[in-house]
Amino acid sequence: MASLGSKHNFDVAVVGGGFAGLCLAIGLIKHNIPVTVYESAHRFGEIGAGVSLGSSAQRAMIGIDPRIAQGFENVATYNDWDSMKDVYFTFRFGEGPDAGKEFAHLRHEGRSGGVHRAHFLDELIKLVPEGVAKFGKRVVDVQQLPDGKVNLRFKDGTEATHTCVVGSDGIHSKIREYILGEDDPAAQAVFTGKYCHRGLIPMDKAIEAIGEERAVNSQFYLGHDSHMLSLPINKGNIFNVVAFSSCKTWDHEKWVVPSETKDIHEDFKDFGEPVQTIINMMEHTDIWALFNHLPARTYVKSNATIIGDAAHATTPHQGSGAGMAIEDSYVLSELMGRVQEPRDIQKAFEAYEEIRKGRTLNLVETSRQAGMIWEMQDPGTAGEAEKIAANASERWKWIWDEDLESEIKRGLALMGKA
Structure with missing residues (x-):
């Protein structure tokens, strides 16, 4: 239910408490949007160790909440030599x-900057108010109700109903499966x-x-x-x-x-x-x-959408999957901040998809290509150092140099909120 102090007549369920889910929750809270984070584990945690976050991701952190960027700096490591x-x-x-x-x-x-995933997650957790997250909540079924709301059923037998749901539940996403249909080849990794x-x-x-x-x-x-x-x-x-x-x-x-x-x-x-x-x-x-993931035909189904690895799980060969997830969270939280009535949620989700889908799916494809280049399997570079160096010098520019503010402006225009 929307809180009495909120100007937004809706609430949001965020399924998954990794980087994307927590960054989105922090962004929604900034806009005074009621949000509940459902985490399948019994505490927050990240799989893996080091992760690199580049300039676009760092700008997204500032946009969501400067405290995220400060938390990143608290734990980030850069090359040591000047x-x-x-x-x-x-x-x-x-x-x-x-x-x-x-x-x-x-x-x-x-x-x-390179960070240990768990250390950065700890910084994000500090910014999520007590009571926002619910643990041990693994989604097993998703249903849209006649009034447009979304009902979530959990493995522990409980249920929850929210105006809308955002899946940030990773590469095994149940929300992705709901949006695409379990028989869609792109539903599974x-x-x-x-x-x-x-x-x-x-x-x-x-x-x-x-x-x-x-x-x-x-x-x-x-x-x-x-x-x-x-x-x-x-x-x-x-x-x-x-x-x-x-x-x-x-x-x-x-x-x-x-x-x-x-x-x-x-x-x-x-x-x-x-x-x-x-x-x-x-x-x-x-x-x-x-x-x-194979490319999803859509990121949206009515009042449900997906972000981060749930939308575009990628290989780590360009070190940008986590950064793209944080970008998703920034853009979507800003668009949702302009939604006042439930009827406008799908417009926000569709605008988010329109401006983010091409960029994020391109990351999946180019990362796959990068893995071949680094292992001398790409016919275009053929294992030649000069060609690999030239390719690498251009490969990250479109990732690092993205104008996220322009993305948001375009999204608001698509929503009729410009």
């Missing part, structure tokens, strides 16, 4: 006679042919093993059918490693499976130093299969 402050990643050969040698610096004027090993190593140990330059500044090591990236997180105290490889199919029921040391050594057997030394420091790594 000469590398504007470098997103240094690209190096991973294999062959030039193994370890750099061949390109990808520069980013706005700076990208598909394997991308890539998987990764993840590792967190104490920074002092990494510096001793591979030298300060490569440990405290972000690096890419490229090779055939595998590649590795590393970046400092946790205020420079942790050396975060993600080692990617390829396979045609994923035959395991689970997406994360235990790994033996020999597995990662086999994947990177043709790589030289410092990759071999880094691998030797990675203990007890699991294998994470990488899935993404």
Whole structure:
């Protein structure tokens, strides 16, 4: 129910309490819109370790609530060397006679910061008032009622009804399935042919093993059918490693499976130093299969929509999935802030889809392409360093340089609120 102090005659259910869901909730609260966040787990939590957030995502944080941006800065880590402050990643050969040698610096004027997912989530949680979130609420069914409201049924047997629902429930989204229909091929994620090993190593140990330059500044090591990236997180105290490889199919029921040391050594057997030394420091790594979504024909069904991974789950090969989710939250919260009556909610959702769908689906496709380039599988670059460097220098510009204020203005115009 809408609160007595609200100028908005509706309320919002946000399903999923990750970056996207919490950022959206904070934005809606700023506009005095009643919101309830339903989280399936018994507490907030993020899967994975390090994540990079670039300039557009950081501008979105400021737009939603400057306290989000401050929370990000509280936990963000940048390249340590002054000469590398504007470098997103240094690209190096991973294999062959030039193994370890750099061949390109990808520069980013706005700076990208690396954070531990759990640490940034903790900063977001601080901004969500007590009572907004409900835990242990896994959605099992969604129904639109005759009056247009949305009824959510949870695994624990309880139900809740809200004027509208926003699914930020990740790659396994039940809200996406409701919007598209469970028989739609795009309703479920598909394997991308890539998987990764993840590792967190104490920074002092990494510096001793591979030298300060490569440990405290972000690096890419490229090779055939595998590649590795590393970046400092946790205020420079942790050396975060993600080692990617390829396979045609994923035959395991689970997406994360235990790994033996020999597995990662086999994947990177043709790589030289410092990759071999880094691998030797990675203990007890699991294998994470990488899935993404096929393009959704729509993000909207009446008073329901999806954001973040629920809308456009992508591979991490451009490091921008989390940033796009925060952008979604900013744009949608601003559009919803101009809605006063329930009848206008679908207009806001459709405007959001119109301005965000193309950009976000493009991220999924270009990220898939990037994974092929980094592993010498792309015919256009053919594993040639100069071509890869040229491609990388242009690849992120459209991601980092987006004018989100113009997106919002266009959305408001579509709603008739300009």
